[in-house]
Amino acid sequence: MGIPFNRVSGSQSGSLGIPSQQFRETVRAALGRESGAPAEPYEVLTQELPEIEAQAQAARDRIARERPELLDQLAATAGLRGWNVQRCEGAEEGLDYVAWLVRSLGATSVARSEQPVFDTAPVDAAVAGAGGLCWPAVYDGPASRTEVRQRLAESGMGITGADYAIAETGSVVVLPRRGLSRLVSVVPPVHVAIVRPSDVVGTLDDLFALRRLEYARDGGEMGSYLNFITGPSRTADIEQTIVVGVHGPREVHMVLLNKE
Amino acid sequence: MAEVVTRQFVPASQAAVKDAQLRQALRRAGTGFDGTRREAIEEVTPGVWEQWRVQARRIKEHTIGHLDYYLEMLERNVTAAGGRVHFAVDAEQANAIVSEIARANGVWTVTKSKSMVSEELGLNHVLEAQGIDVFETDLGEYIIQLADETPSHLVAPALHKTRGQVAQLFADQLGVPYSDDIEEMARIARVVLRQKFLDADMGISGANFLVAETGSLVIITNEGNGRLCTSAPRVHVGLAGMEKVIPSLQDLAVFLRLLPRSATGQRITSYMSMVTGPRRSEDEDGPEEFHLVIVDNGRSRLLADPALRESLYCIRCGACLNVCPVYQRVGGHAYGWVYPGPIGSIVTPGLVGVGQAKDLPNASTLCGACRDACPVQINIPRMLLHLRHNIAEGPEQYEGTGSDTESLLARGFASVMSSPRLLNIGRRIGRRLLAPIAKGGVLGPTRIPLVSRWTRARDLPIPAPRSFSEVWRDELAGQQSNRSGD
Numbered sequence: 025m026g027i028p029f030n031r032v033s034g035s036q037s038g039s040l041g042i043p044s045q046q047f048r049e050t051v052r053a054a055l056g057r058e059s060g061a062p063a064e065p066y067e068v069l070t071q072e073l074p075e076i077e078a079q080a081q082a083a084r085d086r087i088a089r090e091r092p093e094l095l096d097q098l099a100a101t102a103g104l105r106g107w108n109v110q111r112c113e114g115a116e117e118g119l120d121y122v123a124w125l126v127r128s129l130g131a132t133s134v135a136r137s138e139q140p141v142f143d144t145a146p147v148d149a150a151v152a153g154a155g156g157l158c159w160p161a162v163y164d165g166p167a168s169r170t171e172v173r174q175r176l177a178e179s180g181m182g183i184t185g186a187d188y189a190i191a192e193t194g195s196v197v198v199l200p201r202r203g204l205s206r207l208v209s210v211v212p213p214v215h216v217a218i219v220r221p222s223d224v225v226g227t228l229d230d231l232f233a234l235r236r237l238e239y240a241r242d243g244g245e246m247g248s249y250l251n252f253i254t255g256p257s258r259t260a261d262i263e264q265t266i267v268v269g270v271h272g273p274r275e276v277h278m279v280l281l282n283k284e
Numbered sequence: 285m286a287e288v289v290t291r292q293f294v295p296a297s298q299a300a301v302k303d304a305q306l307r308q309a310l311r312r313a314g315t316g317f318d319g320t321r322r323e324a325i326e327e328v329t330p331g332v333w334e335q336w337r338v339q340a341r342r343i344k345e346h347t348i349g350h351l352d353y354y355l356e357m358l359e360r361n362v363t364a365a366g367g368r369v370h371f372a373v374d375a376e377q378a379n380a381i382v383s384e385i386a387r388a389n390g391v392w393t394v395t396k397s398k399s400m401v402s403e404e405l406g407l408n409h410v411l412e413a414q415g416i417d418v419f420e421t422d423l424g425e426y427i428i429q430l431a432d433e434t435p436s437h438l439v440a441p442a443l444h445k446t447r448g449q450v451a452q453l454f455a456d457q458l459g460v461p462y463s464d465d466i467e468e469m470a471r472i473a474r475v476v477l478r479q480k481f482l483d484a485d486m487g488i489s490g491a492n493f494l495v496a497e498t499g500s501l502v503i504i505t506n507e508g509n510g511r512l513c514t515s516a517p518r519v520h521v522g523l524a525g526m527e528k529v530i531p532s533l534q535d536l537a538v539f540l541r542l543l544p545r546s547a548t549g550q551r552i553t554s555y556m557s558m559v560t561g562p563r564r565s566e567d568e569d570g571p572e573e574f575h576l577v578i579v580d581n582g583r584s585r586l587l588a589d590p591a592l593r594e595s596l597y598c599i600r601c602g603a604c605l606n607v608c609p610v611y612q613r614v615g616g617h618a619y620g621w622v623y624p625g626p627i628g629s630i631v632t633p634g635l636v637g638v639g640q641a642k643d644l645p646n647a648s649t650l651c652g653a654c655r656d657a658c659p660v661q662i663n664i665p666r667m668l669l670h671l672r673h674n675i676a677e678g679p680e681q682y683e684g685t686g687s688d689t690e691s692l693l694a695r696g697f698a699s700v701m702s703s704p705r706l707l708n709i710g711r712r713i714g715r716r717l718l719a720p721i722a723k724g725g726v727l728g729p730t731r732i733p734l735v736s737r738w739t740r741a742r743d744l745p746i747p748a749p750r751s752f753s754e755v756w757r758d759e760l761a762g763q764q765s766n767r768s769g770d
Contacts, residue, residue: 049352051580054587059353202566244361254556271469
């Protein structure tokens with residue numbers, strides 16, 4: 025490793041380049057318009073919290089009604105996009121699948137996040153039963169960062185939950201935060217995502233409606249990162265030939281639970 | 285700024301047409317990308333596709349039309365999330381900003397995820413001159429960085445290279461045994477770059493979209509390098525042209541549907557990452573600092589001309605390249621700068637100056653395939669005609685871009701074509717002069733003085749023995765009256 029990850033940063037001053045005011049003046053002059061908001065306001069942006077809430081609630085109600093169909097659609101679409109989809113009745117069956125994977129890959133080190141899904145699905149024991157060691161990829165203070173990264177780089181598998189899964193696109197959505205490292209789903213060569221029925225949404229519009237509500241409620245806190253994962257890492261940069269597993273996982277497994 | 289060799293379009297395109305390997309690569313890519321794009325449209329049905337296009341265009345129209353307002357909203361929200369926004373009028377300033385961020389943070393190693401703006405700025409060489417190691421991590425970008433070339437396509441930068449050429453490049457530059465197995469080459473890149481990801485102090489990414497309402501930067505990728513660049517280093521710098529803003533998170537949905545399908549025919553890419561400020565203190569990981577550099581670099585010129593403004597709606601999917609009969613024959617490098625193909629023929633003159641790139645608007649047959657393919661319905665042929673018109677007899681900022689000879693010839697041609705008498709005389713003289721040297725009614729490529737640039741690349745059909753009006757008078761008009769008499 026080069027310079028330690030947590031090194032104190034240097035530049036604390038404000039903006040570089042030209043003042044934003046001046047930049048906007050140039051843009052305004054090019055457009056030939058007066059400053060201020062658009063004369064005709066942009067509809068989505070005029071919504072107040074109750075409206076955003078109503079929209080999100082409508083999405084939730086529809087999702088609840090259509091849940092069985094959405095689970096089928098998610099399984100089908102995710103399969104087409106390169107996920108290995110394993111549908112399971114409940115957590116126990118899901119863990120059997122994880123154990124089988126660990127055994128067949130011969131993975132000795134398995135990284136996982138710390139998420140509520142593992143409270144009902146005790147994955148550590150399942151992995152141990154298959155001959156692997158499952159460890160939480162969380163940092164105990166800055167000193168352990170280097171160590172955690174090194175361990176991640178040597179792990180054969182990373183297991184996470186899903187904050188959402190989108191039936192329209194076959195995507196798992198993760199919102200990295202405390203307990204959920206950004207790296208655990210991208211550094212190891214195999215990623216396993218455990219998806220509960222309550223994680224599933226129908227469309228991209230559903231997802232953004234729900235995120236907008238969280239954003240509006242949290243007084244404008246979006247969270248630093250949001251990531252869609254749809255199938256394995258891939259490239260077609262040499263002669264349009266598809267190769268999987270370039271910088272991210274070559275193999276991704278979606279363990280889709282029918283019951284929480 | 286990246287070196288501009290747009291003046292060389294004519295010789296460069298002539299050379300490209302003769303390059304058999306390039307032709308093969310272009311054919312494969314063009315039919316591949318465009319074929320899957322069409323399949324993807326059929327799948328959602330053309331009716332739905334049109335609705336998405338209309339919706340996306342409306343969003344772009346509104347945002348670009350009030351760009352100053354949305355830039356302010358974006359800046360406010362990036363800042364609220366703990367990030368910093370910097371504005372650059374030109375390439376030099378943008379490069380200076382990134383250099384300063386690197387200097388202030390003691391950066392020695394940079395990993396980059398694909399960014400066309402950074403290609404436009406020529407950023408890598410500036411950072412390297414400062415003693416910083418810069419690694420492109422998108423496989424295509426990594427290949428062209430090793431070859432010290434520019435991208436030849438908006439989404440597939442190394443499209444012009446065959447597997448054999450890449451294998452040789454890897455053997456020469458990385459000291460690995462020659463292997464033209466594509467899986468093996470991807471594996472080598474993975475191994476080499478994996479260590480760089482862990483070592484890097486700074487990650488640089490482009491931006492597909494900037495969401496004003498939340499202050500988020502959105503990148504759409506397939507390899508996973510974008511996720512590593514924005515997660516592992518302690519500083520993240522996002523680079524974006526100022527036109528990338530969209531108002532709301534909800535607007536993202538339609539663009540996530542349009543962009544991958546238009547670019548590669550994928551229904552969605554492997555990854556979509558949305559970055560909102562640096563890591564929060566309770567987060568497990570992520571950069572300590574997030575900087576967003578917003579670049580003008582000539583875009584305000586395109587914005588100021590209402591006839592060219594819609595070129596800023598472009599989402600850089602590359603669909604217009606894949607359907608363009610000119611791009612498909614000459615490839616991206618002939619265009620002489622960073623943005624090739626139909627949209628490049630408008631954006632490049634706008635950003636580097638029309639005087640530098642006056643051949644580009646002519647590099648089109650005006651067939652309209654680009655307009656039909658564009659996911660935001662940009663009317664590219666109309667803008668190409670606008671540029672041609674301005675170059676020929678345009679307003680002052682275009683002065684000196686036209687050719688006097690060409691303009692004289694065009695005027696002569698116009699007066700002949702608008703007078704039946706002159707046209708008739710011209711036809712007779714032309715036929716008498718050309719008939720003896722023509723073969724099969726056609727004069728092959730020749731060098732006729734003054735117009736040789738036209739005639740040496742085209743077959744010239746010799747004028748017919750009788751004009752249409754003569755044929756009409758003597759035969760067709762008679763038939764017409766016979767028929768009506770039946």
